[in-house]
Amino acid sequence: xxxLPHTRSCFVCGLHNAGGLKLDFETDGxxxxxxxxxxxxxxxxxxxxxxxxxSTVLDEAMVWAIGVRTRRFAYCAELTVRFLLPARPGxxxxxxxxxxxxxxxxxxxxxxELRNQQETALASATGKYLPIKHDQLAExxxxxxxxxxxxxx
Numbered sequence: 165x166x167x168l169p170h171t172r173s174c175f176v177c178g179l180h181n182a183g184g185l186k187l188d189f190e191t192d193g194x195x196x197x198x199x200x201x202x203x204x205x206x207x208x209x210x211x212x213x214x215x216x217x218x219s220t221v222l223d224e225a226m227v228w229a230i231g232v233r234t235r236r237f238a239y240c241a242e243l244t245v246r247f248l249l250p251a252r253p254g255x256x257x258x259x260x261x262x263x264x265x266x267x268x269x270x271x272x273x274x275x276x277e278l279r280n281q282q283e284t285a286l287a288s289a290t291g292k293y294l295p296i297k298h299d300q301l302a303e304x305x306x307x308x309x310x311x312x313x314x315x316x317x
Contacts, residue, residue, distance in 0.1 A: 169310035196228035225261030226274035238293035
């Protein structure tokens, strides 16, 4: 697996976001994945990780999967999440994202799944993403804390 770069500011993968998750994404060239352990401050209901946080992590995995496969970043236009079982704080979780369709570079479709250590699916998502325009990409790439050459070369 190839380690993917971090940004400085992103809530999910940003190195300098004090309240962020600081996830380490990696890829095999097809999928993007990261392991993380939700903390007690990520709870919505007692002993259940907030659904918004679960959705955020699923979205991030899909964005990285799209970037890996298309060499482009994209914004979420539509996100559908199915919550299957509660995610618990303190449990090690794995999020995996994959590109499912590239509509001529104008729209990307992806899917993601959040699993526990027993490989049980806790949540799944599908999303539709719009590519970031080239004139906005330079500013975005400037937020990366590490080289993006392994993705955008």
